[in-house]
Amino acid sequence: MKIKIILSCLLLLMCLAGFSQEKKSGKGKKKSSAVIEKGLVKVSVMYPFAEGKTFNMEYYETKHMPMVAGFLGSNLVKYTIEKGTASGIPNTPLPFMAIGSFYVKDLAAYQAAIAPNRDAIRADFPNYTNASPIILVSEVVK
Amino acid sequence: MKIKIILSCLLLLMCLAGFSQEKKSGKGKKKSSAVIEKGLVKVSVMYPFAEGKTFNMEYYETKHMPMVAGFLGSNLVKYTIEKGTASGIPNTPLPFMAIGSFYVKDLAAYQAAIAPNRDAIRADFPNYTNASPIILVSEVVK
Numbered sequence: 550m551k552i553k554i555i556l557s558c559l560l561l562l563m564c565l566a567g568f569s570q571e572k573k574s575g576k577g578k579k580k581s582s583a584v585i586e587k588g589l590v591k592v593s594v595m596y597p598f599a600e601g602k603t604f605n606m607e608y609y610e611t612k613h614m615p616m617v618a619g620f621l622g623s624n625l626v627k628y629t630i631e632k633g634t635a636s637g638i639p640n641t642p643l644p645f646m647a648i649g650s651f652y653v654k655d656l657a658a659y660q661a662a663i664a665p666n667r668d669a670i671r672a673d674f675p676n677y678t679n680a681s682p683i684i685l686v687s688e689v690v691k
Numbered sequence: 692m693k694i695k696i697i698l699s700c701l702l703l704l705m706c707l708a709g710f711s712q713e714k715k716s717g718k719g720k721k722k723s724s725a726v727i728e729k730g731l732v733k734v735s736v737m738y739p740f741a742e743g744k745t746f747n748m749e750y751y752e753t754k755h756m757p758m759v760a761g762f763l764g765s766n767l768v769k770y771t772i773e774k775g776t777a778s779g780i781p782n783t784p785l786p787f788m789a790i791g792s793f794y795v796k797d798l799a800a801y802q803a804a805i806a807p808n809r810d811a812i813r814a815d816f817p818n819y820t821n822a823s824p825i826i827l828v829s830e831v832v833k
Contacts, residue, residue, distance in 0.1 A: 586771070592779055594779070595786070628833070629728070629833055630831075630832040631829040631830065631831050631832060632832050633827055633828070636825070636826060636827065637736070637826025637827065637828050643827075644825050644826075648829065683778070683780065683786050684779025684780050685778065685785075685786045687774055687776055687787075687790065688776055689772075690748065690752055690772040690773060690774050691771055691772040
């Protein structure tokens with residue numbers, strides 16, 4: 550009788566342990582699907598290519614982008630960097646040397662975070678490029 | 692004595708059960724990090740904004756992009772759509788109305804898949820826009 554009770558308790562414990570693990574992995578899944586971008590605001594800083602324009606990707610990736618990302622706090626969901634390699638239309642020049650994009654939850658919060666740091670951001674431009682970026686604000690549709 | 696053996700066996704089972712759950716959630720994590728984009732080729736089709744230019748996002752999202760994605764097969768890792776809403780630089784016009792991007796493993800395979808379908812793709816343009824896109828091929832750095 551005693552054994553049966555102990556066994557029942559242990560079985561119950563096993564079920565609970567299994568359940569808690571399931572919940573944990575469920576949370577893990579939720580976390581990874583939290584990087585779904587649909588609905589976020591994307592701010593893309595695009596550096597057009599032209600004769601004589603230069604871009605130091607190593608500085609941009611290791612210094613400039615982490616600095617700007619640091620200003621954005623928890624509003625920033627993720628940021629991406631891409632290096633332009635070619636135009637997809639034959640016999641046309643490379644449109645952009647590089648694009649850095651910030652995926653944020655709220656545009657007003659992004660602007661409020663950038664405003665007091667705009668001079669520091671602009672002062673860093675000559676460290677990696679002599680091109681003037683264009684900036685696209687967009688909504689992630691898919 | 693018998694009880695001790697049974698208890699030991701059950702404890703061992705519990706440990707094994709816990710371990711297998713851990714492994715499962717580990718696998719889950721691996722799967723979600725498989726969508727990491729670094730190193731992929733990104734082909735961005737960008738529709739510039741100008742006076743009189745139009746763009747039907749609903750058609751683009753539900754018809755055009757799925758059609759093109761269908762041509763790319765397993766080379767396509769994912770595709771994204773964004774809707775341009777503003778320029779990030781005050782007093783400058785919206786740079787792009789929309790951007791559709793294909794993240795592929797291999798550029799040559801992308802080109803080989805698009806080539807025989809180029810006419811069908813172009814013939815679909817008037818169904819959603821009167822703008823001519825520019826196309827940027829880039830490498831995902833981060």
